[in-house]
Amino acid sequence: MCADNATRPPATSHRPPVATLRERDAQVIASIGRLRFSPLSLIGGRGNRLIEEGGRELLDLSASFGPAILGYSHPAIAAAVNAATASMAGASLLAFPNENAVALAERLLAITPGEGERRVWFGHSGSDANDCALRVVQAATGRSRFISFIGSYHGNLSGSMSVSGHTAMTHTLPRAGLVLLPYPDPYRPSFSAEEVLKLLDYQFATSCPPHQVAAIFIEPLMSDAGVIVPPKGFLAAVQQRCRRHGIQVIVDEVKAGLARSGRLHCFEHEALEPDLVVFGKGLGGGLPLSALIGPRAIMDHAPAFALQTTAGNPVATAAGLAVLRTIAAEDLSERAARVGQALAGALRALAPRQPMIGEVRGRGLAIGIELVSDRATREPVPVATTAKVIYRAWQLGAVLFYVGLRGNVLELTPPLTLTEAEAEHGVAIIDQALTDVGRGLVADADVAPFMMW
Ligand SMILES: *Cc1c(COP(=O)(O)O)cnc(C)c1O
Numbered sequence: 001m002c003a004d005n006a007t008r009p010p011a012t013s014h015r016p017p018v019a020t021l022r023e024r025d026a027q028v029i030a031s032i033g034r035l036r037f038s039p040l041s042l043i044g045g046r047g048n049r050l051i052e053e054g055g056r057e058l059l060d061l062s063a064s065f066g067p068a069i070l071g072y073s074h075p076a077i078a079a080a081v082n083a084a085t086a087s088m089a090g091a092s093l094l095a096f097p098n099e100n101a102v103a104l105a106e107r108l109l110a111i112t113p114g115e116g117e118r119r120v121w122f123g124h125s126g127s128d129a130n131d132c133a134l135r136v137v138q139a140a141t142g143r144s145r146f147i148s149f150i151g152s153y154h155g156n157l158s159g160s161m162s163v164s165g166h167t168a169m170t171h172t173l174p175r176a177g178l179v180l181l182p183y184p185d186p187y188r189p190s191f192s193a194e195e196v197l198k199l200l201d202y203q204f205a206t207s208c209p210p211h212q213v214a215a216i217f218i219e220p221l222m223s224d225a226g227v228i229v230p231p232k233g234f235l236a237a238v239q240q241r242c243r244r245h246g247i248q249v250i251v252d253e254v255k256a257g258l259a260r261s262g263r264l265h266c267f268e269h270e271a272l273e274p275d276l277v278v279f280g281k282g283l284g285g286g287l288p289l290s291a292l293i294g295p296r297a298i299m300d301h302a303p304a305f306a307l308q309t310t311a312g313n314p315v316a317t318a319a320g321l322a323v324l325r326t327i328a329a330e331d332l333s334e335r336a337a338r339v340g341q342a343l344a345g346a347l348r349a350l351a352p353r354q355p356m357i358g359e360v361r362g363r364g365l366a367i368g369i370e371l372v373s374d375r376a377t378r379e380p381v382p383v384a385t386t387a388k389v390i391y392r393a394w395q396l397g398a399v400l401f402y403v404g405l406r407g408n409v410l411e412l413t414p415p416l417t418l419t420e421a422e423a424e425h426g427v428a429i430i431d432q433a434l435t436d437v438g439r440g441l442v443a444d445a446d447v448a449p450f451m452m453w
Contacts, residue, residue, distance in 0.1 A: 021053045035452040037387070037401050038394035045072025048415045048422055050399055061400040061414045061426050066255050069282030069323060071415040076322040077285045084318035093122065093312030100317035104291075107324050111264060112277055112293055119299035121292040122312035126254035126280030127155025129290035130217070132306045133250050133276050134159040136294070140301040141248065143214035145177040147200075151225025151405055152183070154217055154252055163217050166224055167405045168453035179208050185228050187359050187370060188378065193234040200241060210245035215276070218249065220266040221256040226404035227368025227411055229361055235270040248298070249273070254280035254290070255366070259327045259416055262337030262364030269363060282416075285323040289316040332416040336364035339423055343367060343412070346427040354434045356381060365418065368403070369410040369430070383407035385437060387447040392433035398426055407453065 019027075021041040025034075040058065044051035048071045050060050063069060070077060084100060093101045105120035121136075123129045138144050148154065150165040162175035174180065181200060182191040191199075204210045218235060222228040239249050251274035256266035258279065267274055276298070280290035292299075310316075326332065344360050344367050351357045358372035371381040371389070386402045389410060393400055403411045410430070414422075436442065 035401075037390050037450055037452060038399070039450075040394055040399060047071045047073060048418055056397070058394070059398045059422055059426055059429070061398055061412045061418075063282070063413050063415045064286075065401070066260070066281035066413050067284060067286050068415050069258065069260070070285055070326055071417045072286070074285065074322075074326070074417070076326045077287075077319050080318040080322035081287065081315055084315040087314065089313070089315050091314055092309050094307055094309060098312070098314045098317070100314040100321060101312040104317040104320045104324070107321065108279070108291055108293060111324070113265075113268075114274070114277070114293065115295075117296040118293055119296050121294075121299060121306060122317065123280075123290040123292070123308060124288040124311060124316075125155065125290050126252070126278065127157040127160045128308065128311075129254070129278045129280055129292045130154040130163070130250075130252060131157045131159035133215070133217075133278060133292050133294070134163060136298055136301050136306060137215045137248050137250070137276070139305070140298040141214045141246075143212055145179070145208065145212045146175070146214060147179045147181060147208075147216040147242075147247070149183040149217075149219070149222065149225075150180045151222055151228070152217065152219050152252075153224040154219075154254075168224075177208075177212070179203055179213075183222050183225065183228060184231050184234055185226070186231055187228075187361070193231040193237070196234070197237055197241070200238065204241070204245070210242075210247060213242075213245065213247045215248035215250050216242050217252060218267075218272070218274075219252050219256070220270050220272060221261060221363055221366060223255040223366065223411070223413075224403045226370065226406075226409040227362050227366060229363060230270065233271075235267075235272055239272055248275040248294075250276040250278065252278045254278055255413070256363070258282045258323070259333040259336050260364055260366050260413065262333060262340055264327070264333050266363065266366075283320050283323060284316050285319045287316040287319040289320050291320075327416075330417075333364075336416050339418055339420060340364035340367065342420060343418075343423040343427065346424065347430065350427070350431050350434070354431065354438075356385075356434055356438065362412075365412070365414055365416055367412040369412070370404070371408045371410065380404075380406040380408035383451050384444060384447055386410065387451045388437045388442040389430075389433050391447050391450060392436050392442050393429050396429045396432055398429040398433075400430075407451070 049057040148163045153166045154160040154164045165180045184193045251267045276294035347360045356371045358370040
């Protein structure tokens with residue numbers, strides 16, 4: 001103590017400036033686990049707003065990729081989590097059933113269409129649920145090959161990453177035997193739906209005998225590849241071909257599921273009848289929670305096959321129950337359809353005076369704005385331009401991210417509680433940001449640290 005006093009600087013001397021949260025983040029958080037789209041660093045959240053260091057509130061059009069499905073301080077989640085935390089937060093579903101996990105599994109089975117006897121597995125993230133699906137389907141069917149789509153994102157664990165086809169994941173090799181099919185993109189029709197189906201038939205007839213294939217992973221709306229809505233009937237035709245050969249259809253609802261698309265399940269738009277369904281992100285309302293639903297014959301493959309000590313814990317599953325209850329009570333599917341339509345319509349209305357807007361597309365409150373440097377040729381803008389729009393939107397008070405195989409798609413996945421007034425405010429900010437970036441208001445140096453993938 002005495003030594004401290006002796007070395008303490010006199011009151012008049014200049015103290016070193018206090019490091020900002022952003023600076024401290026850069027010093028300690030590993031790059032391998034971060035994506036930074038703007039200088040935003042957070043000290044709080046309220047409704048559909050994020051509060052940054054310094055106290056400014058920003059409209060959140062991202063829901064932090066989707067988990068903030070009900071915004072950031074929803075009373076239903078806070079109450080459910082507080083009650084569960086005050087009781088038996090540490091209890092493990094591996095060892096004991098708990099009311100919240102069992103009730104959530106019952107609820108998920110009740111709201112998810114499917115045939116025959118089914119079971120639910122809980123995890124912490126979309127990644128672990130897709131990993132679990134891959135491992136258990138392989139073990140239960142005795143088949144070891146999988147099919148997925150170029151551009152798909154199923155997670156960042158060894159298994160889920162190995163069946164992902166996103167261009168940002170090419171640092172890691174796909175698993176042996178994986179067949180990656182193009183996902184037909186109506187705006188950039190390198191491959192039509194018919195051509196992809198023909199390619200699949202050709203694979204089955206030649207180098208990929210269908211009896212070797214355990215399952216296909218399908219995103220019913222491809223999010224990270226650029227919010228791509230598949231051509232009508234395409235996924236149903238893929239499903240039909242897989243069914244013929246006993247190939248399991250695994251539908252990844254992690255991002256577009258649970259009311260975001262304007263229906264409770266995004267696969268309902270595509271007439272899919274999944275064998276297995278994966279939920280994540282919004283399911284936990286911000287708490288780490290994922291779920292895999294599948295046929296009992298697969299999900300009961302072997303005891304002690306997919307164990308995670310805190311998976312299905314009473315706190316995360318309490319949050320999951322609160323999310324599902326709120327979706328039903330507030331009819332958030334209908335709301336996502338309605339507010340999403342208004343939001344997409346208002347964004348489309350900007351196109352005549354915003355030459356960068358190539359297309360606005362999506363379902364419900366999963367909306368993509370594809371930015372082009374030439375509307376006629378559909379040449380994508382450079383990723384730096386997309387990053388500048390995000391940066392300018394942050395300056396103007398809104399939070400959004402970008403996706404796309406060329407990094408040129410603004411992604412809007414706001415909380416489903418977004419109001420119409422907030423949607424309008426968001427459109428005004430995006431409008432202004434596009435104008436300002438077009439005028440060269442944001443410098444390359446501003447966004448150099450924020451071009452992520
Ligand atoms: C985000 C995402 C995942 C992975 O979920 P994490 O919670 O990040 O592990 C899987 N599938 C899709 C479609 C996603 O968008």
